[in-house]
Amino acid sequence: MIELLKTIEFEPFLLSFKLAGITTLILFFISLPLSWYLSQTKSKIKPILEAITALPIVLPPSVLGFYILWTLSYNSPLGGFFEEVFGIKLVFNFTGLVIASCFYSLPFMVQPLQSGFESMNKNMIEASYICGKSKFETLIKVALPNIKPALLTAIIVTFAHTVGEFGVVLMVGGSIPGETKVASVAIYEFVEIMDYKSAHVYSGIMVIMSFLVLLGVYIFNGRNNKKFGV
Amino acid sequence: MIKIDIFKKLHGSNGEMQLDVDLEIKEGDFIALAGLSGSGKTTLLRILAGLEEAKGDIKIGKELWQGDGIFLPPQKRKIGFVYQDYALFPNMSVEENLLYVQKDKKLAKHLLQITELEELKNRLPNTLSGGQKQRVSLCRALMNRPKVLLMDEPLSALDPKMRMKLQQEILTLHKEFKTTTIMVSHDPSEMYRLSNRVIVLDQGKIIDDGKAKDVLLKTNGSQKFSFEGELLDIIKVDVIHVAIVSIGQQLVEIVISKAEAEDLEKGQNVLVSTKAFAPLVKHI
Numbered sequence: 001m002i003e004l005l006k007t008i009e010f011e012p013f014l015l016s017f018k019l020a021g022i023t024t025l026i027l028f029f030i031s032l033p034l035s036w037y038l039s040q041t042k043s044k045i046k047p048i049l050e051a052i053t054a055l056p057i058v059l060p061p062s063v064l065g066f067y068i069l070w071t072l073s074y075n076s077p078l079g080g081f082f083e084e085v086f087g088i089k090l091v092f093n094f095t096g097l098v099i100a101s102c103f104y105s106l107p108f109m110v111q112p113l114q115s116g117f118e119s120m121n122k123n124m125i126e127a128s129y130i131c132g133k134s135k136f137e138t139l140i141k142v143a144l145p146n147i148k149p150a151l152l153t154a155i156i157v158t159f160a161h162t163v164g165e166f167g168v169v170l171m172v173g174g175s176i177p178g179e180t181k182v183a184s185v186a187i188y189e190f191v192e193i194m195d196y197k198s199a200h201v202y203s204g205i206m207v208i209m210s211f212l213v214l215l216g217v218y219i220f221n222g223r224n225n226k227k228f229g230v
Numbered sequence: 231m232i233k234i235d236i237f238k239k240l241h242g243s244n245g246e247m248q249l250d251v252d253l254e255i256k257e258g259d260f261i262a263l264a265g266l267s268g269s270g271k272t273t274l275l276r277i278l279a280g281l282e283e284a285k286g287d288i289k290i291g292k293e294l295w296q297g298d299g300i301f302l303p304p305q306k307r308k309i310g311f312v313y314q315d316y317a318l319f320p321n322m323s324v325e326e327n328l329l330y331v332q333k334d335k336k337l338a339k340h341l342l343q344i345t346e347l348e349e350l351k352n353r354l355p356n357t358l359s360g361g362q363k364q365r366v367s368l369c370r371a372l373m374n375r376p377k378v379l380l381m382d383e384p385l386s387a388l389d390p391k392m393r394m395k396l397q398q399e400i401l402t403l404h405k406e407f408k409t410t411t412i413m414v415s416h417d418p419s420e421m422y423r424l425s426n427r428v429i430v431l432d433q434g435k436i437i438d439d440g441k442a443k444d445v446l447l448k449t450n451g452s453q454k455f456s457f458e459g460e461l462l463d464i465i466k467v468d469v470i471h472v473a474i475v476s477i478g479q480q481l482v483e484i485v486i487s488k489a490e491a492e493d494l495e496k497g498q499n500v501l502v503s504t505k506a507f508a509p510l511v512k513h514i
Binding site for chain 1: 279307309310311319320330370373
C-alpha cells in the first residue's frame, strides 16, 4: 500500500486545491454583495437574477464549458482583446480554469448565503439601520456574524464542488500536466488507459477527503446552532 | 412639537384600507397607541422610523423628516425603536449591543445601572431571560439619545410581574431622558400607568384621542363598574339563573333574571355593569 502511494503523483491534487481555493476566494467577494442584494430586494428583476445565478446547476457542464470556451477563445472579441492588449491567453491554461470555475460554482456560494440572509430576523437588520449604521456596516458587523453556519456551508460547498468539477474543466482547460490537469481529469485519464490501480487510489482519496470535510461542516453547524440557540 | 400628517394604502388582513393619520404631539409626551390588530399601529411606527414610505409630512420640531421631496432614511432620523421580539444582535454581548450604537461607555454604564443589567454586561443575548433582553433592547434604543422613542408592544411577550417592573423602568427612563415616546400597547393598565395621552386607531383612522382615564374607562353615566366579558354558560339553579362570564383572566358568577337568561346565548360578548354598591378594595 505504502509502496503504491509512493508512486502516486500528487500534482493533480495540489492543482485541484489551488483552483478551488482561488475560485472560492474570488466567489466569496462576488457573491457577498450579490446574495445580500438578492435577500433584501423587492425588485422585479430578482427572479431573473436568481434564475441566471442558478443556471450552472441545471446546465450540462458541456454546455457551460462550450460557451465559456467560445467566449474566452482567441476568435471571440473578449478573448481576442485580452490576448492582443494584455498578451494573456484565457483558455487551456490555469487562468481559464479559474474563470470557468467561477461561473460553474457561483450558485453554490450565492444560494447558501442568500438563504442565510433571508432567514435572519429582519427586525435585527432594521434595528441596525435605526442605530444609524449603513447597509455596508450592517452587512459586515451584524448580518455576516449571524449567518456563520450558512457562510461556512457556502465556502466549503463551493470549495468541494470546484474540486469535484470535471466537464467544464476538461473543455476549457484540457489536460495539461501541472497547468490544467486536476484530480478529476487525472482519474478520467487513468480509467481511459485502464490503470485501475491509480484510479482507485485517486478516487479513494477524493471520497475520504470529501467525507471528512462534510463531516466537519455538519459537526460545526450543529454546535453553532446550539450556541446561538437557533 | 411633532407634526405627523401621513397617508398610505394598506393591504391588511381585512382587505384594503387607508392609513390616514393627522396628529400633533407635544415634545416629551408619552403616547399610548391602541387599537385592534391590523388597525395600522405598527405601520404608523414604521413610517415614523423611515422603514416604510408613505405620502405626507413628518416634522420633528424644525427638522423635516419627510415631505417636500425629502425622505430621511432611518439612519438619519435619530430614533429609538424597541421591538416585541427584542431584535438584539446575537453575536454581541449586552454591552457591545449598546456600544454598537454609539461608543459612549459612560452612557452605556449608566443605562445598564438603571436597568440593573450591569453584572450581565458581558453575556450574550441568548443567555438572558425575556425581561432582561427587553431591558437591553430599551437601553440600546436610548443609546443615541433619540428625539423620538418608538416601542411596538414591548412588554406583550413578558409575564405580568416582569411587565410591572419594566413599566417602572420605562417610566424612570422617560423621566430622565424626556424623550417623546410612542408605544403600541394592548394593556389598559399599562397605558394608564405610563402614558399621558392615548390614541386609538381603527381601520387606519384615529377614533379616540385623549387622556388615558377618559379613553380607557368603559363606564358611562351613573355606572360604577363595567366589564366586557364572554358568556360561557347559563346554569339554572332552582328558580334562579346563574351566568358564568369570563372577564379578563377570571371567571365570575352573576345571578340573572329569567328574562335575561332567555335573551342571552352562550359565547356572546356581554357587558357586565352595576351601579349602587360600595365595593371593598384590599391588597392581596
